Amino acid sequence: MSIEVQNASKNFDGFAALTDVSINVPDGSLTALLGPSGSGKSTLLRIIAGLEVPDSGRVVISGQDVTRQSVRERDIGFVFQHYAAFKHMTVRDNIAFGLRIRKTPRDKIRDRVKELMHLVQLQGMAHRYPSQLSGGQRQRMALARALAVEPKVLLLDEPFGALDARVRKELRTWLRRLHDEVHVTTIFVTHDQEEAMDVAEQIVVMNEGRVEQAGEPRDLYEQPQTEFVMSFVGPVNKLGDSFIRPHDLDVMLEPNGGPVREAMVERVVHLGFEVRVELALPDGEKLWAQLTRVEADSLELDDGTIVYVRPSRRKTFRDGQPHTEEIQALQQ
């Protein structure tokens, strides 16, 4: 089921949470709403769900205008950041809730709950209470609860935000695989660009209540249309008015005649395959370069080493238009 939001705006007590936002989510896709806190991404998700009503604009789910429909009529599955587990119910009763509301026959509920507990890997926990589950298990239960009623679309509001880093990574991979199995159109909200790149097929980057750019993760990284997207999606150095990705910064021991700048190594951080070199320019500006371990080893970098840096590729956003400049290495 495709989801379309057309020109949605929303104010909270004079604060513009959303301004004229339009997005288009194709049927069966997995889309991330990415942005810093206060960017309006959760408000947009809640408007799609029907938990908030937009001041203006429309929400269309699979061709049908649902803007005036209440949340319970929309047939959506919603997963909350803090699980919203029904604390006085067992795992089984939590998952069965939507089906009971719909007066599904008992044996059907039993089969469906069993199937879902298997899907979210909570077998054997039917009679536990949420307080007896770990954070990751609670969130999987919440997901099973949302999926039980076979929603048209699945909406997740910072679903892994309250979990520790390791469980987060596990659940990401797991959500990805789940989506391949279930194929329900899914939108999830996150402020973590790595998470969005890792999980989503399509990313909508939001800032200050507006959509900055929407597209595939790779496009956003390679062809950011605004300064905000450039600096929010992926790491970046800012030098004057140009932006340079850390892996587009060449580090040399000798100035080889090109437009290079002198810099001093402040710190070398070894992160396995990747080496992070933190640099300071004579005017005090800070940069960092991303090298492979082999490159870093051959340069024999150390704190205090004087090096010469040159961007091989940089971007500027003069007049609101992105420009990419490729700088060829000089042949020696």
Add this chain to the structure above:
Amino acid sequence: MTANAASLGQGRASKWGLRTVALVYLGLLLILPVIGIFFEAISYGIGTAIDAVTTPEAQHAFFLTIVMCLIAVPLNTIFGVLTALVLVRQKFRGKAFLNALIDLPFAISPVVIGLALLLLYGPRDSWLGEWFFENGIQIIFSPIGMAIATTFVSLPFVVREVEPVLREIGTDQEQAASTLGASGWQTFWRITLPAIRWGVTYGVVLATARALGEFGAVSVVSSNVAGETETVPLFVARQYELLGDHVAGAYSASIVLAILALLTLASMNLIRRRDKVAATPTTIAIAPQVTEPTDEEDPR
């Protein structure tokens, strides 16, 4: 001995010291008076005590007290939960004022509450009472006025117990229920009410205890006719003033009233304990869960 008495109540000397102070305080103020009443009542002989509380007048007083509770407590429970929901979930002008108003029955002396009701509902020279009186409904000096007074004094308990619980649970669970298709009513019964049940229970117990014992406000609006408009506290006061054998009646009725209140408190603890076993079988359930096949996980 004093080496690890770092925090108050941790060291041995300070532990016993604190305990003694607390026990002496409770003993003088709570335990001794209750024991005193008990001994006073049976000092007239068990037979006299039982006779004193089984006279038609006494029986009617107990009946009326229970009726008062049965009117005041359900009213305050329903409207208390409703008010708490409004106070916690809604924003409106004058909310702070309404919030302060809830505590009025705590702040104002019961006698003053009685007088206020007299002014409002009295049969003569009152704001509303005259109209009722002309239409054949006497509020003051009848059980109706006494029920209003009892409801008034026991009003804050449910609101004040439910409010913090509502605030703590937030609206996430309710929103989750609505995304799963539950109506407002279904959400209230299946999600909100179970979540606040301990706040409600505690509020009900306190309101009941207060309603059982209310004297001041009720005595102003009652005509104090034995067997008609006399609750147990009024009965106790009148018996005591009659002196002689009646004092035995006063003491024994007091005991029964105290026992009723204690039963109310005990019943809450009992329900609570049973509920706890059912709701959080943390230590009990984990071990047998592995071996116990259930209808859902049993593979065959």
